[in-house]
Amino acid sequence: MNHSRAILTLAWREILRFLRQRNRVIGAVGQPVLFWLLFGAGLESTFRLGESGQSFRDYYFPGSFMLILLFTAIFTSISIIEDRKEGFLQSVLVSPVPRWGIVLGKVLGGTTLALLQGLLFLSFLFFTEMRPGLFEIGQLIFLAGIAAFGMTSLGFVLAWRLDSTQGFHAIMNLLLMPMWLLSGAFFPIPSLENGSFLLHWIMRCNPMSYAVSGVRQQMDGSFLTADLAADYWFPSLSLCWAVTILFSLLMFSWAWKTSSRRVQGDLR
Amino acid sequence: MMPINTADEQAAIQIQKVHYRYGSRHALVDLDLVLPLGKIVAFLGPNGSGKSTLFRLLSTLIPLQDGSISVLGQRLPQNVLSLRKMLGILFQSPSLDKKLTVRENLLFQASFYSLSQREASRRVANTIEEFHLGPYKDDYVEKLSGGWQRRVELAKVLLHRPKLLLLDEPSTGIDPQARIELWQILRRLNQATGLSVILTTHLLEEAEKADQIVLLNEGKVVANDTPKNLRQTLGNEILTIETQHPKQLQRNIEEKFSLPTTLLRQSIRIEHTKGHHLVSTLVETFGDEIDSIQLGKPTLEDLFIQKTGASFRAD
Missing domain, CATH: 3.40.50.300 (P-loop containing nucleotide triphosphate hydrolases)
Structure with a gap:
């Protein structure tokens, strides 16, 4: 049995529902844009990255981009809780679509939305000093898509186990915001020699650090100068790709496994 | 399995x-x-x-x-x-x-x-x-x-x-x-x-x-x-009696007429092939104790009561 139509339908449904709730667009894009503008302006005079002299506004841009992906991916996952509450999920669970297909449909929908909003924000790139070529932009979008896929899958895992959107927001504040803050999005990962041992390893073990760094390197490959490499730790671009792909695959597998669990909400 | x-x-x-x-x-x-x-x-x-x-x-x-x-x-x-x-x-x-x-x-x-x-x-x-x-x-x-x-x-x-x-x-x-x-x-x-x-x-x-x-x-x-x-498995008519003292009246009916009765939601229920005859007998004997008496055809609820001894609806 070919499940591609069911998967695409589930993905399209996410997009359709999103477009019919326009306040979600404002929530997902508005806040990171506001943060970027305010932090960028406020910290412009105090932050300068090594001899490359990258301004905070430019440094923070990839971080804001990833924050949009994260927000959208996670907010999309809330729809699982809503679907369960509204009873829609129950009817999907007893359809002939296998669980992996249900997960893939939901995650693809979330990924597409995250990426579309990320692309909207990417147009602000012209207000920075970063000038990536078309090839780099293509790679950046691809990498961002993989990262968004992983983050939506992670959101799926969290949402599947919860029965309230309030609980989901609590988890988000407790887990996902620190995950983003400690990804090098807001400040670079200190080297072992120049920074805290604990902070270095927490940030280094954070899979989002690799997505952020990868996006940053695709946006501006020239920012990484020799003096920066001594003070801060930046993973290589190939490592960023490898870790991001691995993270996404693991998260999807986890989401698939989680979806085979029954939760009380399915038995209403 | x-x-x-x-x-x-x-x-x-x-x-x-x-x-x-x-x-x-x-x-x-x-x-x-x-x-x-x-x-x-x-x-x-x-x-x-x-x-x-x-x-x-x-x-x-x-x-x-x-x-x-x-x-x-x-x-x-x-x-x-x-x-x-x-x-x-x-x-x-x-x-x-x-x-x-x-x-x-x-x-x-x-x-x-x-x-x-x-x-x-x-x-x-x-x-x-x-x-x-x-x-x-x-x-x-x-x-x-x-x-x-x-x-x-x-x-x-x-x-x-x-x-x-x-x-x-x-x-x-x-x-x-x-x-x-x-x-x-x-x-x-x-x-x-x-x-x-x-x-x-x-x-x-x-x-x-x-x-x-x-x-x-x-x-x-x-x-x-x-x-x-x-419904045919019951066949009988159903009498439902309302009273202020259901347990006492149930005991009296069972002793007097040797009839099986059921007490449900403070009502006494009796299955009987000739329920309409029994109504007058019960009223003559226990008229002072009976508030109301109702005669009806058996329903699925009566079947449930007969099979389980319990009421279909929550008390």
Whole structure:
């Protein structure tokens, strides 16, 4: 049995529902844009990255981009809780679509939305000093898509186990915001020699650090100068790709496994 | 797991020694049941009788713990995906996407059953016509009344032409007129296409409309027959006596007339072949103690009381 139509339908449904709730667009894009503008302006005079002299506004841009992906991916996952509450999920669970297909449909929908909003924000790139070529932009979008896929899958895992959107927001504040803050999005990962041992390893073990760094390197490959490499730790671009792909695959597998669990909400 | 030895081709459902627990609570207890194809069967029982658990098992929402179940010749859980293609499932709680239109809901449902684009469009158009949904097809579901939403749900679960329709408390949340229409649709489909229908209900009057009733209590089948045959098993007339001191009057009646009685919700119930004669005798003997006395034909509730000794409705 070919499940591609069911998967695409589930993905399209996410997009359709999103477009019919326009306040979600404002929530997902508005806040990171506001943060970027305010932090960028406020910290412009105090932050300068090594001899490359990258301004905070430019440094923070990839971080804001990833924050949009994260927000959208996670907010999309809330729809699982809503679907369960509204009873829609129950009817999907007893359809002939296998669980992996249900997960893939939901995650693809979330990924597409995250990426579309990320692309909207990417147009602000012209207000920075970063000038990536078309090839780099293509790679950046691809990498961002993989990262968004992983983050939506992670959101799926969290949402599947919860029965309230309030609980989901609590988890988000407790887990996902620190995950983003400690990804090098807001400040670079200190080297072992120049920074805290604990902070270095927490940030280094954070899979989002690799997505952020990868996006940053695709946006501006020239920012990484020799003096920066001594003070801060930046993973290589190939490592960023490898870790991001691995993270996404693991998260999807986890989401698939989680979806085979029954939760009380399915038995209403 | 007990094997199903002979696959009865005329059976819609074969259940053998099915036992289901929620922690220490036993929802189904060694249940054996065979249900025929092409009939409308009602699972009737009070809350906690096990009908919802049975529905969830048959709809493949929860896995089997003990025993064996075969639905439309497909054994669970091995053939679950093939079976789901043949089932239409209407849950008690609504399952429509309220942010989508009626037509979108139907088209989305079609995609879950691998219908081609052309076939899906054709069936959706036919279904909209058949269920008289034309004026509402482009309305968001959230704008429809409860009765119309239920109608859309029924249209949705029939879109892929299932062989067996499972309905969980189908009359919940709809007005009497919508209930009548729902039953008209079910009966028409059953007669025209031979669609097998299994529904759960706690409404006696709804169960009476089915071809067959499976009466459940505490996870066991207490009766299984046509509504007519079930009522005939009682045969008697039912006397219901209201009094200020039911226990005392019950004892007095049993001692005086050696009659078996049942005390339910502070009323004394007596089954008797000549109930109308007994009324005058009881009034003459215990007139001062009796507040009211009622004579009636036996109902499914009386059958339930006879089989279980308990009231159908919660006290």
